[in-house]
Amino acid sequence: MEDGTKFRNIADLDIADYLDKDQFARVLNNATSIELESGQTLFEQGMPARAFFLLLEGSVKLTRLSPDGNEKVIDLIHPGQTFAEAVIFNGGPGFPVNAVVLSPSHLVSIDAAAYLDVLYDSPKACLDIMARISQRLHWLVNEVDRLTLHNATYRLVSYLLDQTAGASDESCDVCLSAPKHVIASRLSIKPETLSRTLKRLSDSGLVEIQKDHVVLKEIGALKKLIQLETDHFPCTDKKNTLAVEIH
Template sequence: MQVGEHGAMQEAILETIRQLPHFSGLAESTLRRLADASRILRPATGSLIIHEGEPCRAFFAVRQGAVRVFRVTPDGRMQILHRLGPGRSFAEAAVLNMSSYPASAEAIEDGTEVVEIGAATFLALFDTDRSMARIMLTSLCCWLRDLVSRVEELSVLSAGARLARHLLDLPARETDEGLEIVFPTSKKEIAERLGITPETLSRQLRRWQDREVIISKRDRVVLLKPDTLLTIAAES
């Protein structure tokens, strides 16, 4: 393997593990060490990435495609435990316990790419760097809090209320008209995050614009009456 390619691969690995909830917040130097202990696997569809019962040497982050984690029941049937897409990881618990893999995993899409993070290096870093555990815990706590909120919101709140909350959470800038929010991502992604369709998002913004609660431009909104949005966010 050439040096250039190696560097590019390191970048690709870095990009992937930096976005893991477990690692977000870690120092760049720590991330690089982890990346050095990692490599990218491109398992063929249907081929096993880890085998249940084997001693665990690594954990994994999905870059592309999809992976399913499963066990084989005593009577020989496959029980699927999880399906994982890009950005998800698996087998961290096995690494932390230094146990053997409690399940198997296989790629289930063509072109699946998985980052393999070596257990030994990870654990060595973890035990050496005292701040690492704290940073990881801090990050996971924040994610956990966020996800719990989202579960509650998805199961209780209407699409409008969820959107109102989301708008109020976004960083805003004072202007002479009102609070201006520039969308950090496409509306498609915002809709996906809120568990609604882009159409519903569009319509909701339109409705609020007609009621003169907001001004909706292509990639930004101006909140004319934040209090009205607060009310909407609180109810139903």
């Protein structure tokens, strides 16, 4: 893999946390830099999984197509995240999703065989990666809960709050790294429902919509909003209907 200033922070990402310096160097020696433009496909469902990926810049959507050709967004990948690593362990038929670039993106393709060689030599690295995959599984279970047992407001507010890790309970500016119809698909709601929900949150003073940004003006209040829905508190006052009426 080529050297350069654009890779100078790669060792700060979580992929380096469970590999020692030599192991990390072995992995990077078999990695490839990839730069793609918006709309380009990184891989398609069913393609052999000979690598997994680290996103350094840009955004990527992971999708599947229904039998009638409708696209369902499974996940949105943000800078610093790795993806498609679990599939390299199962020896299956290939990638279970499509990966399409949403904005000009810089990625690192990490060779699966080289990565597995490193893991074969390190029981500790194997245990660490098993812990990461277990955490991911727990996240997916929670995501199924969120997308099937809660309403549109809960899904959208949870999604926005997920982008504010480390922020205070006051305000935070969230950049929408994907078009609204893509985010709607990711949250399993209709685009028009997403727009209505954002408007109601804006009218309530909890958020401010600015083109491709959403300012969360009252993070603490938004957290309480979804906690009320989670706790199944009854809602008889009109000022509280935001948490239960939007589906």
